[in-house]
Amino acid sequence: MSSPDKSMALTGQPPKALSLPQRLATLIGFLGLAILFLAAFGINFPNKGLWMSLSTILLFAGIIWYTALSYGQKTKGIKNDGVWFKSISSMGFWGWIAGIAITSFYIILYFFPEFLGLVRDGKNTGVIALFDPLSRALSGNPASQWFVYGTLYTVAILAFGIKFIWKYRHNRYEIIRTISVMFFQTAFAFIIPEIMARLNGSIPYYDLKNIWPLNYYNFERYRINGFISSGDIGLALLIFGVLSVFVISPILTYRYGKRWYCSWVCGCGGLAETAGDAFRQLSDKTVRAWKIERWVVHSVVVFVTLMTTAVIYSYLGNDTSKYWLTKSSFLTGVTVLLTLVFGWAMLFKRKQLQKDAQYGAIGYFVVILVLIALHQFSGEGNIFLFKSETLRKSYGFLIGSIFSGVIGTGFYPIFGNRVWCRFGCPMAAILGFQQKLFSRFRITTNGGQCISCGNCSTYCEMGIDVRAYAQKGENIVRSSCVGCGICSAVCPRGVLKLENGPLKGRIEANQVLLGNDVDLMDLVNRN
Amino acid sequence: MEHIIIIGNGIAGVTAARHIRKLSDKRITIISAETDYFFSRTALMYVYMGHMKFEHIKPYEDSFWDKNRIDLVRGYVTRVDPEKKTLTVGSSKEFSFDKLIIATGSKPNKFGWPGEDLEGVQGLYSKQDLDLLESNAPNNQICKRAVIVGGGLIGIELAEMLRTRNIPVTFLVREKSFWDGVLPDGESQMINEHIREHHIDLRLGTNLVEILSDDHGRAKAVVTDKGDTIACNLVGLTPGVTPNVEFLKDSGIELGRGVLVNRYLETSRPDIYAIGDCAEQRRAIDRRRPIEAVWYTGRMMGETLAQTICNNRIPYNPGHWFNSAKFFDIEYQTYGWVFSNRNKSEDELHFHWRHTQEKVCVTLAYQRDNRQFLGINTFGIRMRHEVFDRWLNEKRSVEHVMEYLADANFDPEFYKTYEKQILDHFNKQMGTQLKPAKRSLKRVFQLS
Numbered sequence: 001m002s003s004p005d006k007s008m009a010l011t012g013q014p015p016k017a018l019s020l021p022q023r024l025a026t027l028i029g030f031l032g033l034a035i036l037f038l039a040a041f042g043i044n045f046p047n048k049g050l051w052m053s054l055s056t057i058l059l060f061a062g063i064i065w066y067t068a069l070s071y072g073q074k075t076k077g078i079k080n081d082g083v084w085f086k087s088i089s090s091m092g093f094w095g096w097i098a099g100i101a102i103t104s105f106y107i108i109l110y111f112f113p114e115f116l117g118l119v120r121d122g123k124n125t126g127v128i129a130l131f132d133p134l135s136r137a138l139s140g141n142p143a144s145q146w147f148v149y150g151t152l153y154t155v156a157i158l159a160f161g162i163k164f165i166w167k168y169r170h171n172r173y174e175i176i177r178t179i180s181v182m183f184f185q186t187a188f189a190f191i192i193p194e195i196m197a198r199l200n201g202s203i204p205y206y207d208l209k210n211i212w213p214l215n216y217y218n219f220e221r222y223r224i225n226g227f228i229s230s231g232d233i234g235l236a237l238l239i240f241g242v243l244s245v246f247v248i249s250p251i252l253t254y255r256y257g258k259r260w261y262c263s264w265v266c267g268c269g270g271l272a273e274t275a276g277d278a279f280r281q282l283s284d285k286t287v288r289a290w291k292i293e294r295w296v297v298h299s300v301v302v303f304v305t306l307m308t309t310a311v312i313y314s315y316l317g318n319d320t321s322k323y324w325l326t327k328s329s330f331l332t333g334v335t336v337l338l339t340l341v342f343g344w345a346m347l348f349k350r351k352q353l354q355k356d357a358q359y360g361a362i363g364y365f366v367v368i369l370v371l372i373a374l375h376q377f378s379g380e381g382n383i384f385l386f387k388s389e390t391l392r393k394s395y396g397f398l399i400g401s402i403f404s405g406v407i408g409t410g411f412y413p414i415f416g417n418r419v420w421c422r423f424g425c426p427m428a429a430i431l432g433f434q435q436k437l438f439s440r441f442r443i444t445t446n447g448g449q450c451i452s453c454g455n456c457s458t459y460c461e462m463g464i465d466v467r468a469y470a471q472k473g474e475n476i477v478r479s480s481c482v483g484c485g486i487c488s489a490v491c492p493r494g495v496l497k498l499e500n501g502p503l504k505g506r507i508e509a510n511q512v513l514l515g516n517d518v519d520l521m522d523l524v525n526r527n
Numbered sequence: 528m529e530h531i532i533i534i535g536n537g538i539a540g541v542t543a544a545r546h547i548r549k550l551s552d553k554r555i556t557i558i559s560a561e562t563d564y565f566f567s568r569t570a571l572m573y574v575y576m577g578h579m580k581f582e583h584i585k586p587y588e589d590s591f592w593d594k595n596r597i598d599l600v601r602g603y604v605t606r607v608d609p610e611k612k613t614l615t616v617g618s619s620k621e622f623s624f625d626k627l628i629i630a631t632g633s634k635p636n637k638f639g640w641p642g643e644d645l646e647g648v649q650g651l652y653s654k655q656d657l658d659l660l661e662s663n664a665p666n667n668q669i670c671k672r673a674v675i676v677g678g679g680l681i682g683i684e685l686a687e688m689l690r691t692r693n694i695p696v697t698f699l700v701r702e703k704s705f706w707d708g709v710l711p712d713g714e715s716q717m718i719n720e721h722i723r724e725h726h727i728d729l730r731l732g733t734n735l736v737e738i739l740s741d742d743h744g745r746a747k748a749v750v751t752d753k754g755d756t757i758a759c760n761l762v763g764l765t766p767g768v769t770p771n772v773e774f775l776k777d778s779g780i781e782l783g784r785g786v787l788v789n790r791y792l793e794t795s796r797p798d799i800y801a802i803g804d805c806a807e808q809r810r811a812i813d814r815r816r817p818i819e820a821v822w823y824t825g826r827m828m829g830e831t832l833a834q835t836i837c838n839n840r841i842p843y844n845p846g847h848w849f850n851s852a853k854f855f856d857i858e859y860q861t862y863g864w865v866f867s868n869r870n871k872s873e874d875e876l877h878f879h880w881r882h883t884q885e886k887v888c889v890t891l892a893y894q895r896d897n898r899q900f901l902g903i904n905t906f907g908i909r910m911r912h913e914v915f916d917r918w919l920n921e922k923r924s925v926e927h928v929m930e931y932l933a934d935a936n937f938d939p940e941f942y943k944t945y946e947k948q949i950l951d952h953f954n955k956q957m958g959t960q961l962k963p964a965k966r967s968l969k970r971v972f973q974l975s
Contacts (some may be wrong), residue, residue: 075724075856077854080578081691083577083578084578170856172939172942205571268912432578444937446913448912453567453569453570453579453584454567454569455570455573457583461707491577492858493851494860494910497938501971504972505972516846
C-alpha cells in the first residue's frame with residue numbers, strides 16, 4: 001500500500017537553468033539592490049537623489065527584462081512550465097534563501113531601523129538618507145524607515161505588476177485587476193498621504209483605502225485628536241473612516257464579494273498578487289490547514305475587536321454633558337452591534353455556516369459578553385482583564401509586525417503569498433464572513449466539465465481546494481476566496497467563472513449538471 | 528455484509544465507489560495495479576510540464592479512503608471466476624466478492640509497426656508511461672528529437688509536453704488535417720496553424736512505416752510512407768486507445784472489443800458489471816459510440832451503477848453529449864452533436880465563424896429541414912454547459928441560439944465578447960436580420 005511515488009526523482013534536467021540573458025537581467029536587478037545595500041552599510045553616496053533613482057531604474061529594468069525573456073517569446077496563454085522544477089518556486093534551496101533574506105529585512109525594518117540609518121533627532125544616514133530627497137519633494141519632511149519601505153513596496157508592486165500583466169496578457173480580468181492594485185498602491189498608499197501631510201501637518205498619515213481592522217490603529221487617541229484638530233477635512237476623514245467600515249465595505253462586498261478589496265484595492269493583496277505571484281502554488285491545501293486557518297484568523301478578529309474597543313474606551317469620558325459618547329454608551333453600542341450581527345447570522349444563515357463555524361461564532365460571542373460583564377467589576381484604567389495599552393502594544397507587535405510583516409511577507413517563498421491574508425488578516429475575515437453569508441459573488445462551476453486535474457487547487461493562493469467543489473459540479477462560495485481569478489485562468493477546460501449573481505441558488509449543490517439524465521441527478525442530489 | 532470489488536481506480540471505478548458509500552454501508556475494495564491512490568489521468572501531462580507535482584493531481588487526500596472505509600489493494604488481477612465469485616491478484620492472492628465492477632480503462636493502440644516494441648517507443652496513458660517519458664525524454668540533450676505518431680488528443684498533448692522542455696517534435700498525422708474525423712474542416716485547419724505556431728514539424732497525411740533500431744535496441748529513427756527517415760530518440764505512439772480487458776479472456780465474461788454490457792451496465796454474467804473506457808454497449812446509445820473512452824462518461828457510468836448496486840436498478844442514460852479539450856493555448860468545448868465534414872449526414876448543416884486575427888472560432892450544427900439546433904463546437908470562447916443543455920432540451924432553433932448567444936458566454940469578466948461579430952456573420956450568410964439579445968441574468972440563472 002505504501003510504495004512511494006518514485007517518479008519525482010527526475011533523471012534529467014528540464015529547462016530550469018537560466019539563460020545568459022536571464023542571468024544578466026537578474027544581475028541588473030541585483031545591482032539596484034546592491035546600491036541600497038552599500039548605502040545601508042555606510043557608503044555615503046554624494047548625489048543621493050541620483051543614486052536612489054538609479055537603484056530604482058535598475059530594479060525596474062532587471063525585472064522587466066527578465067519578464068520579457070520569460071514570456072516575450074511565448075504565445076499568450078497559461079505558461080506555468082517548470083514551476084515545480086525551479087528551486088525558487090518549489091520551496092527549494094533558493095526559496096529558503098529568499099525567505100530568510102526577506103524575513104531578515106522585515107526584522108530590521110520593524111525592530112532595528114537604526115541599522116538602516118534612521119536618526120531620530122538629526123540627519124538620517126545610510127539607506128534612509130538615500131531616500132531623503134524624494135521624501136522632501138513629496139511631503140517636505142526627511143525620510144523615515146516607513147518611507148523607504150513604502151517606496152520599495154510601491155516599486156515592487158509596479159515592476160512585478162508589469163510582469164503579472166505580461167504573464168496573463170490573454171486575460172483581461174487579470175490585466176484590469178492588476179492595473180487597479182498598481183493604481184491604488186501608487187496613489188492612495190504612496191503619494192496622496194504624503195501630499196496630505198504637506199498640505200496639512202496635523203492630519204495623521206492616512207492611507208484612505210486602509211480600513212479598520214486592517215488599519216488597527218485608525219481609532220487611537222492620537223489619531224482621533226489629529227483628525228478633530230484638523231478642521232473639516234480631518235472630520236471628513238474620520239467620518240470616512242467610520243463609514244468605510246460600516247457602510248461602504250458592506251455594500252461593495254454584497255455586490256462584488258470581498259475581491260473588491262482583497263485583490264483589487266488592498267496593498268497587502270497588491271504585493272501578494274504581483275511580487276508574490278511566483279509563490280501562489282505553495283499555499284497548503286490540506287483540510288488540516290483549513291481548520292487552523294479558521295481558528296487563527298477568527299481569533300485575530302476577536303483580538304482586534306477587543307483591543308480597539310478597549311483603546312477607544314480608555315480615552316472616552318463618563319460625563320454625557322462634555323461629549324455625547326461616553327464609556328458606557330460606547331460599550332453598550334458595541335455589545336448591541338455584535339449581538340445584532342451574530343443574532344442575524346444565527347437566525348437566518350445558520351444553514352450556510354459550517355458546524356464548527358457555528359460553535360466558533362457562539363463561543364466568541366459568549367467570550368465578548370463575559371468580558372464586557374467583567375468590566376463592570378473592574379476598576380478604572382483596567383479594561384476587561386487587561387490594561388488597554390498592553391492589549392494595543394501586544395496586538396501591534398504580534399499581529400501588526402510579526403504576523404503581517406515578518407511572517408506574512410517574509411515567508412512568501414515558504415508558505416505561499418497569502419499567509420497573512422489567509423491566517424491573520426481580520427479585515428479579510430470580516431469581509432469573508434459577509435461574502436459567505438450575504439453577497440452576490442460566487443465562482444460558478446460549469447456543469448460537468450471538470451476533469452479533476454487540480455490546476456485550480458494548486459494555484460489557489462488562499463489554499464482553497466477548488467477542485468473538491470468543481471468536480472462535484474458545485475459552485476464555490478468560500479469566505480477566504482479573494483477573487484484573484486487565477487483558478488479560472490489556469491483551468492484547462494473552462495470550468496470556473498467568477499461572477500456576481502442572484503443570492504438564490506448560489507450555493508445549493510443541487511444545481512449540479514454532471515451529464516447524466518435529470519432523474520438520476522435528482523437521485524444523486526437527494527442523497 | 529455485501530462485498531463490492533472494483534477493479535481499477537480510475538474515474539469510473541472511484542466514482543462508483545464514492546456513490547456506493549454515499550448510499551450504503553457495503554464493504555468496498557478497489558484493486559489497482561497502476562497506483563496506490565486515484566489520480567486524474569487527464570492531468571498527467573501537467574506533471575511532466577512542471578505545472579504540478581504528482582501529489583497535486585490526486586483529487587482526494589490519502590486519508591480520504593480510510594475515512595470512507597474504502598479498502599485499496601495494489602496488485603494486478605490475473606483471473607476472474609464468475610462462477611465461484613472469486614478473483615486472483617498476482618499469482619496467488621484470492622478475493623471473493625458478491626458484486627464485481629470492472630473498470631480497467633484502456634491501453635494504447637499498437638498496430639504492429641516494425642520496431643514498435645523498441646526502447647524509446649512508448650504511448651502516454653498510465654502513470655508508468657509518465658515515468659518512462661521522464662527517463663526517455665528528460666531534456667533536449669538526451670532526447671534531441673521526438674516523433675509522435677497519431678493525430679488525436681493524446682498526440683497533441685504529448686507534443687505540448689515535449690515542447691515545454693524545448694525538445695524538437697515531428698508530428699505524423701495520418702489524416703489530411705489534424706483530428707478531422709471529429710472536427711469540422713475550419714476548426715481542424717485552425718488547430719493545424721496553431722500546432723505550427725508552436726514550432727512543431729507537423730506532417731499531415733503521413734503514415735509511419737517502421738521504426739529503426741540502433742545497436743542497443745533503442746529507437747533511432749522512423750521511416751514514413753513519404754520516404755523520409757527522421758532521426759529521433761523518442762517515438763510517441765498515440766493512435767488512440769483500446770479497452771484493457773485481456774485478463775478476462777478466459778473468464779467466461781462475454782467480450783467484444785471491450786466488456787459487453789447492456790444499458791444497465793451488466794455483463795453477460797450475473798453480479799458482474801463493467802463501466803468506463805473498458806465497457807462496450809451492445810447497442811450504441813443515441814449517436815454515441817459503443818465504447819466511450821471519455822472522462823465524463825466514465826464518471827456518469829460510475830454514478831449510475833452505484834444506484835443499481837444499491838438496489839435502485841436504473842439504466843445508463845447519459846444526457847446531451849458534451850466534451851472538452853485544450854490544444855496548446857486554445858480551449859475547446861462542445862455541447863450536443865457537431866460532426867466532422869467527413870462524418871456528418873446530409874441533414875446536418877453547419878454555420879462556421881472564425882475571428883480574423885485571434886485563434887477563436889465556433890461551429891453550430893443544425894437540422895436542414897426544421898433548423899433545429901443540434902450542437903456547438905467552441906474554440907477560445909468558454910460557454911455555459913447549463914444553457915446549452917437547456918436549449919438542446921427545448922429543441923431551440925439555430926436562430927434562437929444565435930440571438931441569445933450572450934447568455935451562454937462563460938468567459939471571465941471583462942473579456943472581449945464576440946457575439947455581435949458572430950451574429951453579423953450569420954445574418955450575412957443567411958440573409959436574416961437577427962438582433963442580438965442582451966445578456967440577462969434572469970435567463971442565465973432561470974429566475975422566474
